[in-house]
């Protein structure tokens with residue numbers, strides 16, 4: 001067996017260095033690479049089974065064209081030549097009739113370079129509408145960072161901070177964006193302490209210094225509570241504040257209208273505990289906050305994110321080793337150049353989001369606004385879409401709205417490795433190659449200061465092609481061919497060229513990291529209009545944003561929906577993906593909802609009972625999992641479920657257990673178009 005050194009991907013954001021055992025062009029084994037830069041020899045169950053998705057008998061292997069009614073599950077195999085010709089003809093026809101902006105290019109979680117090649121294609125085609133799930137994933141923390149302190153403040157786990165706050169981040173299950181939990185668990189063995197902010201006692205809870213089991217959806221109140229304590233008790237870094245904070249007095253005055261008791265009442269966390277946690281965060285130097293999805297699954301995400309960044313700033317933890325840093329990128333091609341941003345200078349003002357006044361610097365379209373353009377023609381019609389690496393029927397909030405949008409499109413292309421509920425509505429389905437089957441670069445454009453080599457290990461089966469090569473072909477057919485290559489790998493070489501490296505050199509090196517410098521602001525100031533950290537947003541009026549975070553009010557429980565529903569990612573799946581990979585499905589065979597023991601008794605429920613979960617927006621069925629590790633007033637339902645063993649003509653029972661049947665996209669946060677995913681009033685009953 002030949003062992004190939006590469007990096008895991010497409011089971012989460014990827015990051016672990018792995019060794020892939022190949023025999024006869026087939027992956028027989030995967031083991032962790034002890035030299036892995038982020039994992040130091042760790043691997044999770046998804047990583048071990050990462051190649052099994054390649055060998056499923058029902059994997060898509062040929063391009064398909066719809067022959068029956070939309071969604072009827074009837075297909076005919078066609079050649080790549082026919083498929084690509086049909087796609088380019090239809091997209092160009094839409095462009096001629098409605099303008100290029102009527103074609104949307106949609107991506108889910110970025111899986112690798114394909115995301116950036118898609119943006120390049122959209123820019124060259126002339127469409128400003130790249131749709132992405134960034135509304136609920138990273139844009140809030142990243143772009144709020146750009147507006148508040150001029151960078152995306154990444155938790156510096158590499159420097160082993162003495163204190164890490166896991167704020168709505170379940171890092172041992174999600175190893176989020178390359179923050180592989182080994183980095184934290186190793187630091188904990190050497191003395192790092194942690195504080196958890198999570199309605200559930202997650203895996204590290206028993207080792208935590210404090211666990212703040214807040215009510216879902218109340219992170220803003222908690223963050224303001226922390227700020228209140230730190231300001232009232234003068235625990236902030238006076239030197240930093242005097243020199244580098246803009247609007248400290250305004251924030252202090254603003255918080256006079258808020259009390260620790262109010263924070264406690266809203267969050268359901270005792271005032272003493274909030275005070276103690278804020279004090280520990282303020283006095284431990286340095287301390288890092290690992291922000292998770294939880295703060296991004298709420299319409300008030302902009303305010304929560306900037307309140308948390310204000311905490312980092314006040315306590316002197318910004319761009320400090322072991323705090324929250326501005327990672328220095330390696331010397332590779334800048335993102336703007338790679339995606340050919342200069343080819344579409346009108347994009348910021350022409351994007352669908354502009355009409356909704358989304359926050360400047362958000363360069364993708366939130367799914368809520370994309371769908372209203374398709375369904376209602378607002379602000380202008382969108383008629384066709386190209387979707388890759390995404391399953392919006394399950395992953396966008398308010399699934400029935402997605403169903404309506406998919407149906408309303410004149411032409412839909414989906415690229416995936418497996419038939420999904422979304423792909424079952426497509427006019428053309430393209431068989432994508434998975435990781436291990438093509439060369440790829442990991443973590444490009446994610447802002448963590450490094451890129452990872454993912455060299456190919458085996459050939460793809462049948463007629464599968466990598467997204468990068470599909471987009472490269474479409475680029476040649478639909479845009480100026482001078483921007484594309486005979487060999488799609490040359491796109492990767494473009495990225496590496498400034499580093500003076502070939503992809504081969506890069507694969508041998510394994511990763512490329514920028515030389516990390518700290519406190520860069522001391523020389524040049526912060527990259528904001530005032531040159532300081534903007535606790536008070538200086539551009540508020542210009543951009544129509546609130547200058548300071550809004551003070552939240554207490555939400556009164558609803559009599560009909562007395563419990564609060566939230567969700568967390570499964571450690572065995574990626575979002576809606578891989579319910580069809582047998583060895584993962586064996587570990588988590590069905591969707592379940594975590595219910596506190598006391599609550600279960602009051603509802604007369606036993607473990608594994610089938611229950612109906614109901615919100616104002618819909619109802620689904622999952623099984624009860626009774627636990628003491630969740631607040632009694634909260635339930636945590638599984639997200640991402642559909643049943644691949646079902647029938648494509650019924651969209652694989654997409655409604656039955658799908659969490660997004662219970663969410664709504666009608667009220668979203670203006671800045672990022674973020675819907676409420678965590679903290680929804682619900683009720684539970686036995687089925």
Ligand SMILES: Nc1nc2c(c(=O)[nH]1)N[C@H]1C(S)=C(S)[C@@H](COP(=O)(O)OP(=O)(O)OC[C@H]3O[C@@H](n4cnc5c(=O)[nH]c(N)nc54)[C@H](O)[C@@H]3O)O[C@H]1N2
Nearest residue numbers: 108109133137389390391395415416417432575576577677
């Ligand atoms: N209610 C609720 N909704 C959520 C979330 C939540 O927590 N709760 N999380 C949100 C977040 S953070 C995100 S990022 C989004 C994710 O949303 P999506 O990205 O839409 O979800 P995934 O299941 O990761 O990806 C979907 C598809 O990508 C396919 N795929 C994998 N690799 C490849 C490849 O190389 N090429 C192609 N063409 N396809 C591939 C898989 O087979 C799968 O069908 O969902 C968001 N939606």
Ligand SMILES: Nc1nc2c(c(=O)[nH]1)N[C@H]1C(S)=C(S)[C@@H](COP(=O)(O)OP(=O)(O)OC[C@H]3O[C@@H](n4cnc5c(=O)[nH]c(N)nc54)[C@H](O)[C@@H]3O)O[C@H]1N2
Nearest residue numbers: 012168169170174216217292293294566568569571574575
């Ligand atoms: N195994 C696995 N790993 C993944 C993914 C996956 O689907 N599966 N997806 C990847 C992607 S795209 C992303 S964005 C990351 C996300 O990774 P995380 O940020 O860890 O996201 P979640 O699992 O959605 O939520 C994290 C924690 O928030 C808690 N929580 C729920 N509601 C609230 C609340 O209102 N406030 C607070 N403070 N906490 C709350 C949950 O109990 C959970 O423990 O993971 C990546 N890694």
Ligand code: SF4
Nearest residue numbers: 008011015016044047
């Ligand atoms: S933690 Fe993520 S990158 Fe590491 S092995 Fe698991 S799925 Fe792969």
Ligand SMILES: [Mo]
Nearest residue numbers: 109136137138
């Ligand atoms: Mo995400």
